[in-house]
Amino acid sequence: MAALMLHEQQLPLPVQLPDHAQFSNFVLGDNAQAHAHLARLPEATWQPQDQFTLLFGGSGRGKTHLLCALCEAFADAGRSSIYLPLSELANPQAVAALNGIESYDVIALDDIHAVIAIPEWANALFALFNRVTDKRDSYLVCTSLQSTARLPIALPDLRSRLQLAVSFHLKTLSDSEKVQAMQQHAKARGLELAADVGEYMMHRLSRDMHQLMSVLDELDKASMARQRRLTLPFIKQVLEF
Amino acid sequence: MSNSLWNDCAARLQNELPAQQFNTWIRPLQADLEQNTLFLYAPNTYVVEWVKDKYLKQIITFLRSSSGEKAPNVELRVGGSRKPSGMKDAAPATSINGESTSASLSSPQDTNRPNENSAAANGNSNGRQQYTPQVLTNPIDRPISLQHSNLQPTYTFDNFVEGRSNQLARAAASQVAENPGKAYNPLFIYGGTGLGKTHLLHSIGNGILANKPDAKVFYLRAERFVQDMVYAMKHNKIDSFKESYRSVDALLIDDVQFFAKKDHFQDEFFHTFNWLLEGNQQVILTSDVYPKEIEGVDERLKSRFGWGLTVAIEPPELPTRVAILERKAEERKTKLPHEVAFFIAKRLRSNVRELEGALNRVIANVTLTGRDITIDFVKEALRDLIAAQERLVTIDNIQRTVAEYYNIKVSDLTSKRRTRSVARPRQVAMALAKELTSHSLPEIGDAFGGRDHTTVLHACRKVKELIESDHEIQEDYRNLNRTLSV
Numbered sequence: 001m002a003a004l005m006l007h008e009q010q011l012p013l014p015v016q017l018p019d020h021a022q023f024s025n026f027v028l029g030d031n032a033q034a035h036a037h038l039a040r041l042p043e044a045t046w047q048p049q050d051q052f053t054l055l056f057g058g059s060g061r062g063k064t065h066l067l068c069a070l071c072e073a074f075a076d077a078g079r080s081s082i083y084l085p086l087s088e089l090a091n092p093q094a095v096a097a098l099n100g101i102e103s104y105d106v107i108a109l110d111d112i113h114a115v116i117a118i119p120e121w122a123n124a125l126f127a128l129f130n131r132v133t134d135k136r137d138s139y140l141v142c143t144s145l146q147s148t149a150r151l152p153i154a155l156p157d158l159r160s161r162l163q164l165a166v167s168f169h170l171k172t173l174s175d176s177e178k179v180q181a182m183q184q185h186a187k188a189r190g191l192e193l194a195a196d197v198g199e200y201m202m203h204r205l206s207r208d209m210h211q212l213m214s215v216l217d218e219l220d221k222a223s224m225a226r227q228r229r230l231t232l233p234f235i236k237q238v239l240e241f
Numbered sequence: 242m243s244n245s246l247w248n249d250c251a252a253r254l255q256n257e258l259p260a261q262q263f264n265t266w267i268r269p270l271q272a273d274l275e276q277n278t279l280f281l282y283a284p285n286t287y288v289v290e291w292v293k294d295k296y297l298k299q300i301i302t303f304l305r306s307s308s309g310e311k312a313p314n315v316e317l318r319v320g321g322s323r324k325p326s327g328m329k330d331a332a333p334a335t336s337i338n339g340e341s342t343s344a345s346l347s348s349p350q351d352t353n354r355p356n357e358n359s360a361a362a363n364g365n366s367n368g369r370q371q372y373t374p375q376v377l378t379n380p381i382d383r384p385i386s387l388q389h390s391n392l393q394p395t396y397t398f399d400n401f402v403e404g405r406s407n408q409l410a411r412a413a414a415s416q417v418a419e420n421p422g423k424a425y426n427p428l429f430i431y432g433g434t435g436l437g438k439t440h441l442l443h444s445i446g447n448g449i450l451a452n453k454p455d456a457k458v459f460y461l462r463a464e465r466f467v468q469d470m471v472y473a474m475k476h477n478k479i480d481s482f483k484e485s486y487r488s489v490d491a492l493l494i495d496d497v498q499f500f501a502k503k504d505h506f507q508d509e510f511f512h513t514f515n516w517l518l519e520g521n522q523q524v525i526l527t528s529d530v531y532p533k534e535i536e537g538v539d540e541r542l543k544s545r546f547g548w549g550l551t552v553a554i555e556p557p558e559l560p561t562r563v564a565i566l567e568r569k570a571e572e573r574k575t576k577l578p579h580e581v582a583f584f585i586a587k588r589l590r591s592n593v594r595e596l597e598g599a600l601n602r603v604i605a606n607v608t609l610t611g612r613d614i615t616i617d618f619v620k621e622a623l624r625d626l627i628a629a630q631e632r633l634v635t636i637d638n639i640q641r642t643v644a645e646y647y648n649i650k651v652s653d654l655t656s657k658r659r660t661r662s663v664a665r666p667r668q669v670a671m672a673l674a675k676e677l678t679s680h681s682l683p684e685i686g687d688a689f690g691g692r693d694h695t696t697v698l699h700a701c702r703k704v705k706e707l708i709e710s711d712h713e714i715q716e717d718y719r720n721l722n723r724t725l726s727v
Contacts, residue, residue: 033605033609033610037608049605067264081264082265082268082269094287097287099284100319103284110261160434160435160595163595163597166602168602204683205681206679206680207675207679
């Protein structure tokens with residue numbers, strides 16, 4: 001626990017994904033199929049069976065990364081997209097954010113579990129599913145902590161729409177894959193994270209990817225401020241091990 | 242000009258904002274430059290207000306830094322751009338409509354501003370990708386057009402799989418398609434979600450049109466009727482709304498339970514409904530429950546619903562589920578062996594959408610792997626749907642389960658005792674905690690009687706080694722892992 005203390009201050013929980021989420025920098029682990037399924041959509045001919053996709057699984061498995069990568073890939077293909085983080089819109093008034101979004105080629109709804117028990121949201125999502133179904137040329141991709149069967153959905157009609165989705169259970173990365181993901185993230189920021197340093201972090205910190213990335217961000221700032229590379233002594237000093 | 246200006250601005254925002262924020266609020270905006278005003282179109286007022294509140298100042302600052310005095314005013318609006326953004330061919334003009342609230346803020350014409358070089362403005366200075374603009378091709382929120390039937394041509398009687406659960410509804414639907422306004426009026430089809438009510442509704446509509454191509458047939462969902470009426474009232478067009486709905490030969494309304502508690506709309510619908518019945522114009526309705534059981538709907542409307550014929554669709558029985566899977570696989574040009582269809586149908590029973598979702602996942606796996614569909618292949622593809630449901634695993638839970646499995650006490654696991662009968666289960670429990678939770682190794686060590694993280698590391702290595710060499714440990718570990726994860 002004490003390992004997470006930095007400058008006598010508890011690290012804030014991460015709320016944002018780094019700004020370079022792409023398919024190419026997603027560490028596959030056991031999630032290659034979900035990755036491949038989404039990565040082919042931007043260039044694929046539209047088929048009804050691809051219209052809805054659900055990615056589910058616990059925190060820190062890359063759900064948000066895949067959604068942001070999907071928006072990026074659609075943009076590269078000259079196509080439109082919108083991403084909505086529903087955990088930040090979990091109040092009845094915010095359902096207005098769904099109005100008109102069926103116009104986009106891809107609609108990415110992150111964390112539907114956060115709103116699905118709110119009746120206004122369940123109704124609005126049901127209506128969105130119907131509008132997207134009728135439009136027949138766009139994709140709706142949702143993420144959730146639980147599978148459709150486990151989601152506390154008040155509206156049976158919405159549950160059955162979600163059942164239609166191609167559903168992927170995302171798995172956690174192994175420790176070595178997590179180190180690889182941290183190394184990629186560090187590289188994108190112009191930092192070098194040696195494997196043994198990554199491993200050292202894995203052995204001492206929470207192995208939740210969000211937490212690890214958050215620590216890496218802090219190390220990035222510290223490295224910048226002190227003009228130091230990410231060596232073991234430096235990390236020990238910053239993380240006060 | 243217009244797009245390159247916005248593209249530069251968006252590229253800079255992309256480099257400054259976290260990916261989620263950019264993809265939520267900036268990427269979806271469409272730009273149009275007209276007479277020194279940059280119109281930014283958002284899908285709804287919620288997005289307009291958010292962007293106005295959080296990003297407009299930043300947008301204006303960027304525009305000023307790149308265009309100086311010539312920086313355009315910025316106006317945020319709901320709707321789609323009237324011109325495509327230039328990345329690909331798009332549909333022509335889409336009007337601003339329904340939600341017409343617009344937010345605008347002029348960029349101050351301040352000449353004392355910093356001048357930035359073009360590389361930074363393009364967002365290319367750090368090698369990141371350049372922003373690619375959005376192209377929306379469809380209008381947003383407008384009244385439904387009664388010029389079009391809204392029927393899906395893919396839903397026909399020919400591809401409706403008949404079985405004991407739906408044959409009465411299928412027969413009644415077929416008669417109505419043959420003799421609209423005469424056979425059963427209204428025809429009311431009810432049943433749980435995902436059982437094929439909508440398919441039958443479209444089949445009737447398509448059947449009527451096949452017999453009489455100039456018939457005015459119109460399909461919509463109940464909530465769309467409500468939205469249309471709201472639009473008509475807002476724009477003083479209620480008379481033409483009534484006239485349109487009353488001029489059809491057949492009105493097909495799906496999910497009438499969504500009229501619940503909308504008294505004003507029920508009233509209007511009641512009159513439209515009566516008008517159509519009196520004129521021998523066909524009305525076909527669906528709902529998830531028997532008409533009398535629809536909650537929140539006026540009694541007189543419920544009673545009218547039952548005037549014609551009311552038929553149920555039940556969940557499909559096994560042979561029908563198999564036939565549905567085979568039919569859908571055929572439509573998707575996928576070869577689904579009979580025994581595989583049987584395997585899926587036996588396990589998924591609730592509704593047709595669930596079957597279709599499973600088939601979609603199987604087809605996705607075929608597309609990705611190119612392998613043949615076998616029962617093993619399907620077991621793997623549908624593992625998440627059929628069996629494993631994720632559980633939140635805690636160290637406490639692991640300790641309890643492991644203690645129970647080895648018939649020892651939880652306190653033994655956290656004690657200092659180092660006898661084999663306690664040490665081995667403790668190592669197994671530590672390895673499970675590492676595999677199934679995200680706790681740090683020091684945290685796991687703490688939970689096992691304040692042990693060091695190197696002890697946890699040693700335990701994990703030891704268990705990994707034993708799993709490979711000792712069949713019994715391998716079996717124990719697998720059983721415990723399964724008990725904890727499923």
